[in-house]
Amino acid sequence: MALHDSVIQDQNARLRELVHSPAFVVVAGSLPGLYVATSLENGAAIGVVSAVSILAMAILARPLRAVTGKFSRIPVMLMVSAAVVAICGFALRVYDPLINENVGMYVSIAAVNALAMAFATDEDYAAAPTSGSSLGTAVFGAVCTVATLAFVGLVNGMFSTGEIFGLTMTELAASPIAIFGTPAGSLLVLALVAAFINSIVDAAKKSAASQGGEQ
DSSP states (O other): OHHHHHHHHHHHHHHHHHHTSHHHHHHHHHGGGGGGOOSHHHHHHHHHHHHHHHHHHHHHHHHHHHHSOTTTHHHHHHHHHHHHHHHHHHHHHHHOHHHHHHHGGGGTTHHHHHHHHHHHHHTTOOOTTSTTOHHHHHHHHHHHHHHHHHHHHHHHHHHHHOEETTEEOHHHHHSOOTTTTSHHHHHHHHHHHHHHHHHHHHHHHHHHHHHHHHO
16 A cells, blocks of 8 residues: 555646656647747747737636636636636737738637636746746746747648748758648657757756765
8 A cells, every 4th residue: 555655646746846847838839829839920920919918818827717706717717717818819910910910810719828827826836947926937938939830830831832031942942841840740840859859958957966966
């Protein structure tokens, strides 16, 4: 029985470490916008919408909790997050109708990010590298979401159409790679981003451990 409890505690510790890691924050923030991150412009647009919604709900989480009851809290947060995303959608439509048309209904999915961040902030969720602040984690997640979705869009556009920053690479345009420009290609790029983040975290831990050993 003691061995079983020890295994459960170890699994819980590993799970807690996973969900409080930078890679988890980046992946969770980027997933809802992956489908439409097929070009740099589309990726950046859905990334900005997601980032604004994340930050807005992270700021509003505590005030909303103070003015809502136990049973009305979830519906109110849902309506506010949907309103924030709707405002972002209108702003995107005014700024660039073509990108808004390309991104389409997936702007609304950013409300999932907004609602999740509201509950995370409300429960004092904080992940590395801003483990001391839930709002800092929201800012980190928002910035990384924009950067990640823009990068995913850049890679998708480059390998599926051969275009990058308005320039056309003849070789890639003549023989595009089919997986890019699809959800599967976006997931592949996101996995590479997560692996890159984990490599940085591991390198930082090894550096800290070596410095501690020298002292």
